[in-house]
Amino acid sequence: MVRPAAYGSGRARGGARAFLTAEITAGRLPISGDLGFVLHHRSGEHVHLLLVCTWRDDNEMWETVYVRDLRRDDTFALMPQTTHRGVICMWEFGVVAHEHAAWTRYLRSTRDTPAKREYAEALLTGTI
Incomplete structure (x- = not known):
């Protein structure tokens, strides 16, 4: 069961869901029986990404x-050179969460030299 973690508008959501259902049914997306989520990410005004993630x-x-x-x-296509592949271990998400917070602080800053230094010095140590 792959649940929608985030989807766009109703029209986009329906189109994305229909597309992914067809991919699974045709055997092009080998996730049958897996648990996970789908993230529908709008990148800019014209580009939509569907990130199908399973555990x-x-x-x-x-x-x-x-x-x-x-x-x-107006149709989705497999990102070039992409197949369903391992991306990250759940134990690494602590580091990713730390990096997300540090990078977000930097993006919301003045992005000057002190802000760059603060980002570079925001280290995570210890056990996750």
Whole structure:
């Protein structure tokens, strides 16, 4: 069961869901029986990404990425050179969460030299 963690508008959500259902049914997205989530990410005005993430082997997140560029086409396509593959171990998410917070602080800053130094010195140590 792959649940939608985040989706766009109703029309986009329906199209994305129908597309992924067809991919699974046709055997092009090998996630049958896996648990996970789908993130529908709008990147800029014209590009939509579908990140299909599943959990495997007790602690690994696997991902397949599809892209749709509305300037070219109104359908999703597999991101070039992408298959459903291991991306990150759940134990690494503590570091990713730390980096997310540090980078967000930097992006909201003046982005000057002291802000860059603060980001570079924001280290995470210890056990996750």
